Amino acid sequence: MRLVTNKKFSKEEFDKRLRFKTEPVKKINAKMQDVALDLVAAMYKLNAIGLAANQVGLKVRLCVLDPASLTGKRMPIVMFNPEFVEHGEEMYESPEVCLSLPELGIQVPRFRNVVVKFLGIDGKEYIIKDDNSLLASVIQHEIDHLDGILMIDRLREEFPISYKNPNVEGE
Numbered sequence: 001m002r003l004v005t006n007k008k009f010s011k012e013e014f015d016k017r018l019r020f021k022t023e024p025v026k027k028i029n030a031k032m033q034d035v036a037l038d039l040v041a042a043m044y045k046l047n048a049i050g051l052a053a054n055q056v057g058l059k060v061r062l063c064v065l066d067p068a069s070l071t072g073k074r075m076p077i078v079m080f081n082p083e084f085v086e087h088g089e090e091m092y093e094s095p096e097v098c099l100s101l102p103e104l105g106i107q108v109p110r111f112r113n114v115v116v117k118f119l120g121i122d123g124k125e126y127i128i129k130d131d132n133s134l135l136a137s138v139i140q141h142e143i144d145h146l147d148g149i150l151m152i153d154r155l156r157e158e159f160p161i162s163y164k165n166p167n168v169e170g171e
């Protein structure tokens with residue numbers, strides 16, 4: 001699983017993989033379960049608390065998260081086809097970083113409270129209601145990825161980013 005970052009890809013390639021809306025998963029079969037487990041493993045390897053499938057070049061609507069891992073305890077959540085059911089009115093500035101945009105740390109406006117539904121790795125539907133915790137912002141960050149939206153798009157003013165790092169050319 002090769003991470004798609006603005007440092008490793010040209011703008012065209014970066015946009016092709018990260019700016020497109022991912023496709024919902026029709027059937028959660030053994031193959032898709034393996035993809036999800038690979039994504040979970042990649043997330044831990046990268047020391048991340050969330051990873052969306054298109055960040056590693058896959059077009060499927062799948063993300064994995066584990067904000068609890070920051071405390072040293074692993075509690076991975078696999079979300080196939082996540083969708084918001086509702087969100088509160090109140091917003092706050094969430095401090096965020098993104099594996100796809102390395103070396104960038106920004107304050108992103110996010111909803112404090114979200115309710116999201118998704119299919120778990122077992123194919124059953126789950127609903128998570130999250131009030132005012134890190135999980136709420138991670139869910140919003142990852143679902144944004146699946147919709148082709150990056151955290152810089154949430155800023156009110158346009159934010160310049162470089163797409164290619166000549167130092168990793170030919171890697």
Ligand SMILES: [Zn+2]
Nearest residue numbers: 097098099100
């Ligand atoms: Zn990200």
